[in-house]
Amino acid sequence: MRQFINANQIKIAYQIDGPENGPPVFLSNSLMSSLEMWDRTLPALTDRYRVIRYDTRGHGQSEVTPGPYSIALLAEDLVALMNALGIKKAHFAGLSMGGMICQYIGANYPESVLSLSLCDTASEMPPRSMWEERFAIVRSQGIAGLVDGTIKRWFLNDFIEREPDQIERVRKMILATPVEGYLGCASAVRDMAQSTMLLKIKAPTLILLGRQDPACTYEQSTVLHRLIPHSSLIAIDQAAHLSNIEKPAEFNHALRGFLDSVA
Template sequence: MTQKQDQQTITVNGLEVAYRFDGPEDAHVVLMANSLMSNYSMWDWNVPALADRYRVLRYDKRGHGGSQTTSGPYSISQLADDAVALLDALKIDKVHFIGLSMGGMIGQQMGARYPERIYSLSLCDTASEMPPRNLWEERFEIARKDGIPGLVDGTIKRWFTAPFIERAPQDIDKVRQMILGTGVEGYIGCASAVRDMAQTTMLLKIKTPTLILTGRQDPACTVEQATVLNRMIDGSKMVLIEEAAHLSNIEQPAVFNQVIREFIDSVDNTL
């Protein structure tokens, strides 16, 4: 039986964190971590492909969705510590980790610093460094002046290819509302962590089975940046999804789900 529960909150690291479980209670846990300017509903396209076999745990990082916003700036290491504290609070020893964009940056920290907590790492549409600094400063200025609505159209154009924006207005509207639900303070706090991130050498510490998955047309975290992850993480596997930009999990969910599921199953079957 698959059990579904609505959003719950728990205090970790002095922070109210929103989370949700789907799937059988006695199964291995898959932890899913979101992108910047999103909440855990970004995984609605993917959870059904996992929840028959796995206990899927989704959560909102600090400053996003239903989780508390604390004063920033944040760091990726702090956000990874939040994720581990959530697992501790829920008494979960080990997970298959799936992170997209900023979630994948958190995953890099988890794999390098908390390897004993990770069965497998799926790092999707992500990077180990995100220059240039002035690009982030420009976005912060827009957010302070116009709020998140000033960033929403540009974000959607980076997240999806033009043909998908044209053919999937309902999906785009759902994503638009998700972006608009992000507060300016939480956005700047988390985006500052991305701006200041320098994790490339840390990748050498990752020994966990790792999948690098990215959309071929991703302009935010490019194929070149994914290739860096693939080269630096020993034994990692890299897969490109055709006709997908940054949120490849929403633009090409069937392919994304198949690749992720086959990878996680292949690791889980050896445990």
């Protein structure tokens, strides 16, 4: 069940599962999603780990503030949440935008990080024109104007046909995203330039992705792998952007194996 806490001057929605004395793991969601995007990941972790999921600013049930946001601001939200919960060090796993937030924390708050799992993410997201096009659609049609294109980027066609119930859940999650929250967070992704920052990351790092991800590509993951010392890269075959939902067994095996190796 979601709880709410004030951190970094906003109300943040979060949920905690797993043993009270387990090593803490924060899970950070993608653009246009909420903490429910981790539902298929949770069972692989909660026997051992204290899992803290949260809704990023402007998403789910967390507070929407006027945009644009920055990745630095979204990272400060997560660190403030951590502090408000009295947690000094944690493992961080994030997918897409969540992975961008985790990169920033790894580089700028090293004392707080036990490990990083950077999933289907990138350190830069050009071109700017692509984002301006999406912003124009959202301003004229609302989030509904982006749903179909987003689902096609997030999943391979055979998964869309094979798991209509999962797709419906994802569709509802996308549609629940407030327009202002989307614009604020998407601006942060658009303006991000974190490649040189990656050299500062010292924590053990897993780079995990769907090999067919068209949004944050295998090539973008190899940049992360090349620039982050002590990193390993795992690509899951026949998976696109939300590889944790599309190939949960493979994703969970890789993530759990990595966390156990660090812990």
